[in-house]
Amino acid sequence: MTTQEKGWKEIPPAGVCWKPSTEYLTGDWKTYKPVRDLEKCTRCLLCVIFCPDGAIHWNGEKEDIEFDYDFCKGCGICANECPTEAIEMKLE
Amino acid sequence: MESVVKQKVLALNGDEAVAYAAKQSDVDVVAAYPVTPQTIIVEKFSEYVANGEVETEFVCVESEHSAMTACLTASATGARTFTATAAPGLALMHEMLFVASGCRAPVVMAVANRALSAPINIHGDHSDTMAERDSGWIQIYAENSQEAYDSVVQAFRIAENMEVLLPVIVGLDGFTLSHTLENVHGLPDGVVRKFVGNRQFPLVTSHEGKAVPFKLDTEKPITIGPLALQNYYFEFKRQQEDGMTNALKIIRQVHKEYAQISGRQYGDGLLEPYNLEDAEIAVICLGSTAGTVKTVVNDLRAEGVKAGLLRIRTFRPLPVEGIIKALQNVKAVAVMDRSMSFGGHGGPVFHEVRHVLYDVSEHPYVVNYIYGLGGRDTGPSQIREIYEDLQRILQTQRVEKPVQYVGLRE
Numbered sequence: 001m002t003t004q005e006k007g008w009k010e011i012p013p014a015g016v017c018w019k020p021s022t023e024y025l026t027g028d029w030k031t032y033k034p035v036r037d038l039e040k041c042t043r044c045l046l047c048v049i050f051c052p053d054g055a056i057h058w059n060g061e062k063e064d065i066e067f068d069y070d071f072c073k074g075c076g077i078c079a080n081e082c083p084t085e086a087i088e089m090k091l092e
Numbered sequence: 093m094e095s096v097v098k099q100k101v102l103a104l105n106g107d108e109a110v111a112y113a114a115k116q117s118d119v120d121v122v123a124a125y126p127v128t129p130q131t132i133i134v135e136k137f138s139e140y141v142a143n144g145e146v147e148t149e150f151v152c153v154e155s156e157h158s159a160m161t162a163c164l165t166a167s168a169t170g171a172r173t174f175t176a177t178a179a180p181g182l183a184l185m186h187e188m189l190f191v192a193s194g195c196r197a198p199v200v201m202a203v204a205n206r207a208l209s210a211p212i213n214i215h216g217d218h219s220d221t222m223a224e225r226d227s228g229w230i231q232i233y234a235e236n237s238q239e240a241y242d243s244v245v246q247a248f249r250i251a252e253n254m255e256v257l258l259p260v261i262v263g264l265d266g267f268t269l270s271h272t273l274e275n276v277h278g279l280p281d282g283v284v285r286k287f288v289g290n291r292q293f294p295l296v297t298s299h300e301g302k303a304v305p306f307k308l309d310t311e312k313p314i315t316i317g318p319l320a321l322q323n324y325y326f327e328f329k330r331q332q333e334d335g336m337t338n339a340l341k342i343i344r345q346v347h348k349e350y351a352q353i354s355g356r357q358y359g360d361g362l363l364e365p366y367n368l369e370d371a372e373i374a375v376i377c378l379g380s381t382a383g384t385v386k387t388v389v390n391d392l393r394a395e396g397v398k399a400g401l402l403r404i405r406t407f408r409p410l411p412v413e414g415i416i417k418a419l420q421n422v423k424a425v426a427v428m429d430r431s432m433s434f435g436g437h438g439g440p441v442f443h444e445v446r447h448v449l450y451d452v453s454e455h456p457y458v459v460n461y462i463y464g465l466g467g468r469d470t471g472p473s474q475i476r477e478i479y480e481d482l483q484r485i486l487q488t489q490r491v492e493k494p495v496q497y498v499g500l501r502e
Contacts, residue, residue, distance in 0.1 A: 008327035008331050008334075011324070011327055013257060013296065014194065014196040014317055015195075015316065015328055016306070016314050017315045017318060018296075018299065020299045020300065021299070
């Protein structure tokens with residue numbers, strides 16, 4: 001593909017990962033992006049628990065949650081689980 | 093040879109010879125499902141386990157798909173792994189065969205070659221392994237039970253070689269070899285154990301940036317065989333081709349080293365030529381049929397006919413240069429295929445031999461004979477007719493039928 005990618009002699013066999021998963025930004029897979037209504041959100045943190053990618057964090061300083069769009073794949077589980085329907089999936 | 097080890101003569105059928113070789117090869121895990129004509133292999137091996145003669149973990153699984161899955165995953169943890177199957181079982185493994193080779197899992201598998209259904213037929217032909225020729229497995233075909241034994245011992249060394257790291261199929265013709273009692277010379281346990289040695293692991297860069305052995309180990313974690321998309325999948329497939337190229341060299345090396353202790357060799361381990369040096373006409377075949385062809389070659393030679401045989405022992409990787417060299421003086425070649433490629437103008441061995449010879453400026457006539465499907469016997473008189481066809485082609489300088497069927501009723 002691009003010139004930055006390694007050649008077949010440079011990579012380990014059998015698809016062995018030579019980088020940690022934190023370096024593979026999977027956020028660009030998403031079609032729909034979760035957007036939060038700050039008024040409706042009660043900071044119950046259910047979305048933090050349900051997110052399968054650990055892409056929703058609790059920021060202690062701000063006392064609020066944050067979406068990490070570098071890793072959010074847009075699955076919509078957070079929006080589905082939110083008890084106050086504060087999360088809407090919007091086309092990117 | 094001075095270094096040849098004294099050996100016991102054992103009365104074994106092909107399956108028992110394979111099981112005995114696996115028993116001596118210090119196998120850690122066997123996962124298998126019984127299927128005729130392979131069943132004796134795993135039955136015999138399970139007896140070894142039950143009697144405490146081996147320290148192998150024997151996993152009884154519910155299908156061949158699971159057998160191959162268990163084998164390749166055990167292999168990924170660093171275990172030496174063996175299994176055996178035959179036609180329908182091999183077909184059920186199809187998906188996992190590619191996963192095994194893709195994960196570079198050096199599993200060794202004996203296949204008692206059998207016809208594929210339908211109609212149901214349990215007897216010998218090569219339809220099963222030929223259907224898996226593109227699965228990334230090395231394929232070695234034995235001519236007799238002795239060679240099946242020798243090949244299984246060698247297979248572990250070939251598969252696990254760090255330049256190869258590919259799974260190996262050792263094929264033995266169903267019933268003709270699998271169920272026929274022969275004298276088999278068995279090496280002492282300690283000699284085989286020393287020959288196969290312990291698995292070695294290349295170092296790979298892990299996701300933590302560390303150089304760690306290529307095996308699944310919770311202390312030194314790596315990930316094997318995960319997602320690779322448009323940007324990397326192709327590169328991993330190219331690596332497998334490199335393993336196949338290296339295997340051409342390693343198979344010869346291992347075969348030579350084994351010959352020094354056993355006193356037995358099969359050509360160079362890739363190809364076995366028989367009376368080919370001055371041959372004008374030659375047959376090419378795989379497996380047990382070569383024994384019959386050799387008898388016919390002897391008869392023809394006694395009559396002054398310059399007939400020869402080239403037995404392909406290693407079909408994957410295909411020994412391209414060896415085939416070209418072996419056939420350089422031959423004027424007409426008959427390729428015998430014990431399987432069909434329906435609608436493909438001849439069988440798979442024919443396709444490949446003809447394809448290899450395209451690069452030779454003055455190539456011989458190459459014709460195809462499909463034979464022995466579903467275990468149908470192919471005797472010396474039929475092989476003699478093939479040689480007579482080749483003589484006719486040379487006399488008339490004309491091929492009437494490039495693809496023919498041996499012993500088929502019209």
